[in-house]
Amino acid sequence: MSQDSAAPETARKLSGRRRREVVAVLLFSGGPIFESSIPLSVFGIDRQDAGVPRYRLLVCGGEDGPLRTTGGLELTTPYGLEAISRAGTVVVPAWRSITSPPPPEALDALRRAHEEGARIVGLCTGAFVLAAAGLLDGRPATTHWMYAPTLAKRYPSVHVDPRELFVDDGDVLTSAGTAAGIDLCLHIVRTDHGTEAAGALARRLVVPPRRTGGQERYLDRSLPEEIGSDPLAEVVSWALEHLHEQFDVETLAARAYMSRRTFDRRFRSLTGSAPLQWLITQRVLQAQRLLETSDYSVDEVAGRCGFRSPVALRGHFRRQLGSSPAAYRAAYRARRPQSDPDRTSILESVVPAQAGPGARRPQAGPGGHSAMASAGAELGKPAPEAYAAGHGRPSLPGQRSVP
Numbered sequence: 001m002s003q004d005s006a007a008p009e010t011a012r013k014l015s016g017r018r019r020r021e022v023v024a025v026l027l028f029s030g031g032p033i034f035e036s037s038i039p040l041s042v043f044g045i046d047r048q049d050a051g052v053p054r055y056r057l058l059v060c061g062g063e064d065g066p067l068r069t070t071g072g073l074e075l076t077t078p079y080g081l082e083a084i085s086r087a088g089t090v091v092v093p094a095w096r097s098i099t100s101p102p103p104p105e106a107l108d109a110l111r112r113a114h115e116e117g118a119r120i121v122g123l124c125t126g127a128f129v130l131a132a133a134g135l136l137d138g139r140p141a142t143t144h145w146m147y148a149p150t151l152a153k154r155y156p157s158v159h160v161d162p163r164e165l166f167v168d169d170g171d172v173l174t175s176a177g178t179a180a181g182i183d184l185c186l187h188i189v190r191t192d193h194g195t196e197a198a199g200a201l202a203r204r205l206v207v208p209p210r211r212t213g214g215q216e217r218y219l220d221r222s223l224p225e226e227i228g229s230d231p232l233a234e235v236v237s238w239a240l241e242h243l244h245e246q247f248d249v250e251t252l253a254a255r256a257y258m259s260r261r262t263f264d265r266r267f268r269s270l271t272g273s274a275p276l277q278w279l280i281t282q283r284v285l286q287a288q289r290l291l292e293t294s295d296y297s298v299d300e301v302a303g304r305c306g307f308r309s310p311v312a313l314r315g316h317f318r319r320q321l322g323s324s325p326a327a328y329r330a331a332y333r334a335r336r337p338q339s340d341p342d343r344t345s346i347l348e349s350v351v352p353a354q355a356g357p358g359a360r361r362p363q364a365g366p367g368g369h370s371a372m373a374s375a376g377a378e379l380g381k382p383a384p385e386a387y388a389a390g391h392g393r394p395s396l397p398g399q400r401s402v403p
Contacts, residue, residue: 014116014117014118015117017085017086018085018086018087018088018113018117018118019056019087019088020088020089020192021053021054021055021056022055022058022086022087022088022089023039023043023055023056023057023058023087023088023089023090023091024057024058024059024060024079024083024084024086024087024089024090024091025039025040025043025044025057025058025060025091025093026060026062026081026090026091026092026106026109027059027061027062027067027077028061028062028063028096028102028103028106029063029065029066029067029068029069029096030067030068030096030097031067031093031094031096032069032070032093032094033069033070033071034070034178035093035123035124035178035181036069038093038185039091039093039121039123039181039185041205042182042185042186042189042205043055043057043091043185044057044059047201050200050201050203050204051196051197051200052189052193052201052204053192053193053197058079058086058087059077059078059079060077060079060080060081060083060084061076061079061080061081062081062102062103062105062106063105065077081105081106084109084110084112084113084118085109085112085113085116087113088117088118089120089121089188090110090113090118090119090120090121091121091122091123091126091185092121092122092126092129092130093123093124093181094124094125094126095125095126095128095129098125098147098151101132102128102129102132102133106129107129107132110129110133110135111133111134114133114172117171118171119171119172119173119188120135120171120173121172121173121174121175121184122172122173122175123174123175123180123181123184124143124144124176124177124180125143125144127141127142127151127174128143128147128151128154130174131151131154131158135172136158136172136174137155137157137158138157138158139158139159139169139172140167140169141158141159141160141161141167141169141174142160142161142163142164142166142167142174142176143160143174143176143177144178145162145163145176148160148161148162149162149273152273153269153270162176163320164176165180165183165184165211166183166184166187168191173188182205182207183210183211186198186201186202186207186209186210187210189201190210195209231256232266232270234255235252235255235256238252238255239279239282240282242306243282243283243305243306244303244304244305244306245306246308247306248279249263249275249276249279252275252279263275280316280320281320283305283307283316284305284313284316284317284320284321286304286306287301287302287305287307287313287325288317288321288328290304291325291329291332292329292332298310298313298325298326301313301325313325
């Protein structure tokens, strides 16, 4: 679920020239217009008539303009990097490319703002800009689930958790993709001015004031592109095709002709995730899809996802998705009452048939796309809660991990 947290005990005091109510949004060429527009809409429109305190918005160019954005639109900004020096909050919307380094001048401006007590916010892949500036070192953070493995691999000192909609670490905040940027901006308003102000703003935007759950329901079976040519790709493919079997990480290491320790290190370097956590996550996602698309009982789902018992499924499912399997199925079907005649063929193309004699086939389930992921896990052992191995989940949601 989303991470709301209190400010760190050692929060920096704003320097004299910065104002808490001033929000600077840092734009770059190539940035997607939707993510860029989110902080502009939240912090740049006067809604005092609805009970929302006003912010002062400074739209700043992070590089020379005009800035080209989605659809070939060109933008000019009224301010440059120098205006960041007045802001108490600096927001970086989605960065144009996770493989491109941000301009050094922009990184210097972000570091200086942080040193002077400003709150720094990265929406979606804006987290890559914050990481490049060193502002996420040793901190919990999130980004779009599709880019989380790359963020974890490229910046190993960042405690990346792809399950959260947003993470508040006090003076540095990050969010998942697109709509989660709205969640984080509403959280900032809630932190600054209280629940009523955030609720009034949410009503104006016609969005929930606070969403529950996280990114787990949207995950798919994707791994970073660079694993495609690696020898481990064959092992990963085998795991995805045999989720109905009970196997552990030692089994995968043996298939890769590696020791468990070497396999763990190699897998983490490629994906940013510990293999055990990846396997558990994928088994749960397989269970999630079967709950959405079949009439198997929870006990049957557990067996078809390689869990040794329904108890193991329920424990991992609740930790990862925040509800029991039965409650998840009921809520999903309540949201999607219409059946989809094409669903059975879609399911069969993704999930290998595992039914024995007399077993029920998956039925055409409720419409809509479920998470397109599956994979396996070592069962009966506690699941590491952080995305990267070795980083325990913070004792307070969104807070930095305590050794």
